[in-house]
Amino acid sequence: MPTVPAAGTPAALAAALLDTASLTRIMPGRVRVAPVEPLRSEQRASAQELLDRIGGALGLPGPEVVGDAEELTAVELAVSRRLALRAPGAVADGEAERAARSALAAFPGPAVLVPALDGTPLRCWAAGPEDAPAVIVVSACGMPVGLTVTWLAALSTRYRVLTWESRGLFAPDDGTGLGPPPDPSLTAQSDDVLAVLDGFGIAHAHALGLCGGAVIALAAAARSDRVTSLSLWHGDYELGDEAPKTPHQHDIAALLALVACGRPQAASMHRLMSRPTALSALRPDLAHYLIHPYATPELLHRYGLLNGALMTADCRQLLDVPQPALVVTSDQDATAHPAGSAFVARHLPRAELRRLPTGDHLTAFDAGGELLTLARQFLDSVTVPDRKGT
Incomplete structure (x- = not known):
């Protein structure tokens, strides 16, 4: 270490x-x-x-x-x-x-700019042996790469690990700012999975989706067999009346809908969320990551559009993907209801569910020992050599 x-x-x-x-x-x-x-x-x-x-x-x-x-x-x-x-x-x-x-x-090193399929610049990272099976980490919408560094470091010892930051929510290193607002649709966000693979010359990969990233990973698997397998960790799914949601999910959905309406609404909400009391709900060691999409009115508006697209996408339409999948949740997750993950696992054709007795939503990002063991065991069962190349 x-x-x-x-x-x-x-x-x-x-x-x-x-x-x-x-x-x-x-x-x-x-x-x-x-x-x-x-x-x-x-x-x-x-x-x-x-x-x-x-x-x-x-x-x-x-x-x-x-x-x-x-x-x-x-x-x-x-x-x-x-x-x-x-x-x-x-x-x-x-x-x-x-x-x-x-x-x-230091790990993970500087970002590499990769163009999305629609030209939007994506801040991306790659680590691990270039000839190893590939894993693309699909993080929660609006979260800086630092939130997934533990996953990247742990998996890159045996896999070629890729990730990126959400389109249109991060400024490049050159000081040019956010750039024009990108397409926030789930289609565009799932296409970013394929664009990142293209950017690093990867033909196929396992997609590891966290929180709302699980929805992006599912959508990418539905669009392309280049996603060969999935692991979906504490996913935040819209499933209609098929599964309950937590109060947090209802509250965030209402917030996103409001700030997505327009920049004046986002500016008003931003003034409230700029108060120091906003930090009280955030884990102290991760607060500088978690607060990113709320940092400015423009970011908050864009976040409402992008994450709103994820939280309102009917995931029941994605549950026929044939790729093998591991679905992980916890009975203690008060952020994304574990019943959503259970429903997804029951309906995916080749899924297995692991419902852990402990660990809250952010524990998934900590990538602790038990989670890493689960991930590695599943990856060993679904990955094969020579995934690199086209």
């Missing part, structure tokens, strides 16, 4: 700045951050100078260090907590720049 740098060091700050880059790239102004403990004016100036040096070496806008957290928005608080900024100690010549280079080289 790689050594975790001590909090507040240039190495830790470089890693944290990259980890929060999806937010700092997209915010309209400089993100303000507060230190863990109050700093004297000279300490604050030193901390600012260090952040600016590291940010410059990373090609990122350096956050602005402020005295306390009282005036910060939810996004700024999430970034502050991830940075865990302290009074900097002595920094050797070139240490900040070396830390930035190491952070840039």
Whole structure:
């Protein structure tokens, strides 16, 4: 396991700045951050100078260090907590720049831009042996790649692992912004699976879908036999009256419908969701990922369209796909109702259901030991060599 740098060091700050880059790239102004403990004016100036040096070496806008957290928005608080900024100690010549280079080289590495079938640029990653069977990780809509890094790292020891970030919701590294709004339809989002495979020269792959990504993976399998097998983890499915939904699913569906109506509605909701209390519902170690699609009014509007398309797609029309499938859920998932996964598993022709007694919705993204064992066992049963190439 790689050594975790001590909090507040240039190495830790470089890693944290990259980890929060999806937010700092997209915010309209400089993100303000507060230190863990109050700093004297000279300490604050030193901390600012260090952040600016590291940010410059990373090609990122350096956050602005402020005295306390009282005036910060939810996004700024999430970034502050991830940075865990302290009074900097002595920094050797070139240490900040070396830390930035190491952070840039760390797993999963820089994004590769791949064009979608409709030309939308997709931020993508690939890891693992190029001649190994391929696995494409289909994450939840609007989530930065960092949320799935544990899956990518664990599976890339034996598989060629690919993933990407949702179309139109992430700014590229060059500072050009989000670009024009993309097609938010489920068809376009499922076509992105095939575009990513094309971008890395992969003919066939197993699709591992998480949360709403399970819907995209199902739709891609229905459209193409290039998806040779599926694993669907804590899926968020629309199944009509066939399965109940959690209060969270009902609440999110109503929110998405509202902000998808137009930018004025998204702006009004964004003002509410920018309050610090918005963080109280988010797991602290993941908050800087989970808050991304709510970071600006434009992002929130686009998220309403994209994730709304997933949450309203009738998945019953996708349940005749013939590929072998593993469906995983948990009795403790209060986000996506486990009954939805049970229904999907019963109706897919070649599915097996694993309903675990413990683990909430976000546990699926943690990729803990039991989940990895399940995934590897199933992958071993459905993958064969020489999946690469066309």
